[in-house]
Amino acid sequence: xxxxxxxxxxxxxxxxxxxxxxxxxxxxxxxxxxxxxxxxxxxxxxxxxxxxxxxxxxxxxxxxxxxxxxxxxxxxxxxxxxxxxxxxxxxxxxxxxxxxxxxxxxxxxxxxxxxxxxxxxxxxxxxxxxxxxxxxxxxxxxxxxxxxxxxxxxxxxxxxxxxxxxxxxxxxxxxxxxxxxxxxxxxxxxxxxxxxxxxxxxxxxxxxxxxxxxxxxxxxxxxxxxxxxxxxxxxxxxxxxxxxxxxxxxxxxxxxxxxxxxxxxxxxxxxxxxxxxxxxxxxxxxxxxxxxxxx
Numbered sequence: 001x002x003x004x005x006x007x008x009x010x011x012x013x014x015x016x017x018x019x020x021x022x023x024x025x026x027x028x029x030x031x032x033x034x035x036x037x038x039x040x041x042x043x044x045x046x047x048x049x050x051x052x053x054x055x056x057x058x059x060x061x062x063x064x065x066x067x068x069x070x071x072x073x074x075x076x077x078x079x080x081x082x083x084x085x086x087x088x089x090x091x092x093x094x095x096x097x098x099x100x101x102x103x104x105x106x107x108x109x110x111x112x113x114x115x116x117x118x119x120x121x122x123x124x125x126x127x128x129x130x131x132x133x134x135x136x137x138x139x140x141x142x143x144x145x146x147x148x149x150x151x152x153x154x155x156x157x158x159x160x161x162x163x164x165x166x167x168x169x170x171x172x173x174x175x176x177x178x179x180x181x182x183x184x185x186x187x188x189x190x191x192x193x194x195x196x197x198x199x200x201x202x203x204x205x206x207x208x209x210x211x212x213x214x215x216x217x218x219x220x221x222x223x224x225x226x227x228x229x230x231x232x233x234x235x236x237x238x239x240x241x242x243x244x245x246x247x248x249x250x251x252x253x254x255x256x257x258x259x260x261x262x263x264x265x266x267x268x269x270x271x272x273x274x275x276x277x278x279x280x281x282x283x284x285x286x287x288x289x290x291x292x293x294x295x
Contacts, residue, residue, distance in 0.1 A: 023057040026274055030283045048270055048284060061272050064118040070109035075101040081172050091148055094169040111145050120269035120287035123213060123240045128265075128290045130154060130211055137199075139188045139223065140215040142166060144173050147181075150211075157181045158209070160188050189219065190226035198226030205229070211238045218245035224256060231260040239291040244271045247278065250286045262291040 034041055034049055041049060051061045058065065075084050078094070084101065085092040086108050095104045114121040123146060130136060130150045138147045141159040143166070151157060157180060161170060167185050174181040184197075192201045203209065209230075216223055220241055224231070231237075239262065243250040254264050270284035 023274065026279070026283075027052055027057050029281075030272075033281045033283065044269060045284070048272075057272060057274055059271055059273060060113060060119060060121070060269075062118060062269065064116055065113050068109050068113050070105040073105040073108055075104050078172070083169060083172055085172075088145060088148055091151075092173060093143060093145055093148055094172040095143065096165045096169055098165070107143070111143060115145070118269070120267045120271050121242075121244075122267060123288065123290075125290070128238065128240075128292070134210040135208060136211045136213070137209050138213045139199075140213075140217065141170065141183075142215075144170050146213060148173060151177050151181070154211075155180065159183045160186060162187050187219070188216070188223050188226065190222045192226075199223070200227050200229045203230060209234060210236060212240070214239070214241040216242075220245065220249060221252065224253065231257070231262075235261070235293045236295045237262075237293045240288055241291070242288045244273045244285040244287050245276065247276075247280065247285070250289065253289055257289065257291045260293070262293045264289050264291045266290070 031049065031052055034045065048061045051058075051063065055061070073086060075086055076092075077084055078092075081094070083094045083097055084099065084104055085094045086104065087093070093108070095107065099107070113119060116122065124130070130153050132153050133155045134150075134153065135156045135158075136147065136150050136154045137158045137160075138144075139160045141147055141161045142163070144159065147157055147159055151174065157174075157177075159170065159174075159181065161167065161183070162185065164185060167183060170183050171178075174183065184202075187196045188199055188202070189196045190198060192198050212230075214220055214223060220243075224241075239257070241253055243253055243266070250266065257264050266286040267288050267290070269287070271287045272283065273279065273285060
């Protein structure tokens with residue numbers, strides 16, 4: 001072992017061990033907390049607690065994820081574009097140029113888990129879906145898998161992504177539909193400047209949208225503060241917003257959307273977002289809110 005390798009080993013291995021220890025402690029804390037409650041858990045809680053009895057901590061604490069195999073995913077090379085891609089429902093989904101095939105397999109495997117019919121992170125249902133001719137605004141588009149699934153139905157797509165490395169991949173993915181897809185490299189927040197925009201400022205008064213998907217890694221509340229006019233005036237409007245990044249997001253967002261005339265429901269099941277260092281009891285969080293405002 002070289003001196004450099006030895007140094008890396010001393011840095012990385014303790015971190016991995018520490019992460020495993022913390023995850024094990026969190027698992028015990030969750031099980032102890034729910035065991036201490038006077039009332040019996042309902043069926044949804046029982047499913048999670050049963051999983052944790054015999055499995056390590058997972059963002060999706062359900063057995064459905066065991067059916068996914070990253071090694072079975074085929075990754076293709078596009079020599080002309082210098083990018084790699086996977087096939088999603090017969091369409092090419094491109095990834096960052098520097099990503100290896102192994103990383104792409106892992107990433108796409110996780111994306112597929114997220115949108116499994118049993119996943120608490122699934123955006124759409126048989127009743128809550130994107131209809132023909134709708135105008136989609138996807139904020140936090142990342143790889144673009146959600147938008148790609150809607151691209152043939154939607155009449156227009158406005159895609160916001162802050163990571164510049166994704167922009168090249170997104171342009172490649174949506175090239176066949178570039179006449180109706182607009183890709184914006186900005187944060188959507190509560191201010192407007194060179195790198196940020198509010199949705200109220202971006203959309204002109206009277207400009208129509210019909211489906212709004214939001215997943216911005218914990219900045220959802222700031223985004224909502226910057227689209228007060230949109231939430232108040234747009235109708236009909238469907239909205240899917242992630243609520244698992246922070247402890248109180250589900251309650252706060254539900255109240256805000258209800259005040260603006262939306263009927264709300266949450267996704268089924270729970271997520272364990274253990275990346276949040278502020279995580280505390282009751283630990284389990286709903287993945288997202290689906291909201292609908294009628295004409």
